[in-house]
Amino acid sequence: MNYPYRLTPMDKWHQQRGARMVEVSGWRRVVDYGDPDAEIAAVRSSVGLGDATPLTKIDARGRHSARILGGLWKVPEVGECGLAVSAQASGSLAYIVRLTAERFIILGSPEEGQQLYTRLTDVAAGDTCAHVTDVTSAYAVLQLAGPLSTKLLKKLGSSRIDSVTTDRCLQGPLARVHVLLVRRDVGNVRSWLLFVSRDFGEYLWECVLWGGREFGIRPFGTAAERAFGFVEAADVPVV
Numbered sequence: 001m002n003y004p005y006r007l008t009p010m011d012k013w014h015q016q017r018g019a020r021m022v023e024v025s026g027w028r029r030v031v032d033y034g035d036p037d038a039e040i041a042a043v044r045s046s047v048g049l050g051d052a053t054p055l056t057k058i059d060a061r062g063r064h065s066a067r068i069l070g071g072l073w074k075v076p077e078v079g080e081c082g083l084a085v086s087a088q089a090s091g092s093l094a095y096i097v098r099l100t101a102e103r104f105i106i107l108g109s110p111e112e113g114q115q116l117y118t119r120l121t122d123v124a125a126g127d128t129c130a131h132v133t134d135v136t137s138a139y140a141v142l143q144l145a146g147p148l149s150t151k152l153l154k155k156l157g158s159s160r161i162d163s164v165t166t167d168r169c170l171q172g173p174l175a176r177v178h179v180l181l182v183r184r185d186v187g188n189v190r191s192w193l194l195f196v197s198r199d200f201g202e203y204l205w206e207c208v209l210w211g212g213r214e215f216g217i218r219p220f221g222t223a224a225e226r227a228f229g230f231v232e233a234a235d236v237p238v239v
Contacts, residue, residue, distance in 0.1 A: 008053035009140045009201030019221065025110035027054040030221035039220035040227050043189065047146035047212055048220040050230070052193060053201065056113035057136045058120055061103040063129040069096070069104060071123055081182055082167040097169050097182055105135075105180070105195075140201025142208060143230060145191040148215045153181070153192065156211050175207035189228050 006027045008014075014021065019030040030051060032039060042048045060069060069075045073084035073094055081097035094116070095107040108116040117134045124130040144152065153161045156175045164170050166185040171178070180195040196204045209217060224230075 006054070006137075008051050009198050010051050010053075010205045013202055013205065014051070014219075017219070022222075024222070025054065027110055029054065030219075032221040032223045033219055036221070036223035036227075039218050039224045042216060042218035043146045043220060043224055043228060045147070046216040047144065047148040047152055048218050048224065049205070049208055049212070050143040050145070050220045050225060051205075052141040052143040052230075053139070054110045055136075055141055055193075056108035056110055056116055057134075057139055057141075057195075058106040058108070058117055059103070059133045059135045060106060060120060060124070060130065062127070062131045063102055064124075064127040065102055065104060065130045068120070068123045068127055068130045069106075072119070075104070076167075079168055079170075081169050081184075095184075097180075099169065099171070099180070138198055139195045140198050140204070142194040142196070142201075142205060143191060143225075144194060144208065145186075145189055145220075145228070145230065147190060148212075149190050149192055152208070152212050152215055152217070156207065175204055175211075177204060179204070186229050189230075191230060 005023050011028060014030050017033055019033050021028050022031050039048060066075055073096060075084065076082055076096055076098045078098050078101055081095065084094055084096050097105040099105065113136060120132045124132045150161055158172060158174050158181065160170060160172065164183050166183050169180060169182045171180050177196055177200045182193040184191050184193060194204065
């Protein structure tokens, strides 16, 4: 890799643990840590932790934000999220997280991030109170998956986590930092996306691994992501 690419906050940690790395859509990502079968087994039987930071993240907020998004997709209710089918004939998709009545986080694939951002800014241009910001580099995203993932989140301080069903979100403290938790089960695999300020990405990563030792937690890479069909580079077409 001798050309520009972006690094997640946990990149140094990955390298120090012998991760096999590859460049995907302008990001350096972990393929596996030497034993992909063990990583897959951990997700299936207990809990695994993946680095999903490369997901495109667009913040849309303001009094008219629901209206501009509603022109593209069917938007979820407050506290809900999910893969939304286009309101237009194109059939485009986006994973939309609705934090409040006037604020959304829209997730997309890394390779289509600029296209998604441009489309949203174009539709927001005519409104006086709809603001669109690319916050991809502002947040680290951890993916916690497996049957013991909810139990681990409770241990780390998320006391209300039992009330969150799939395609719903919750904000609050986790390991003493503010985190947005999005539950997105894939098939029969329980899965969470943990959004935290980039400055705290490696800290939260290490806290989750420390807390998960009693559950047999293992970090996983893109090999396990593909095995389970988790949301990653090619899984979220947005336009």
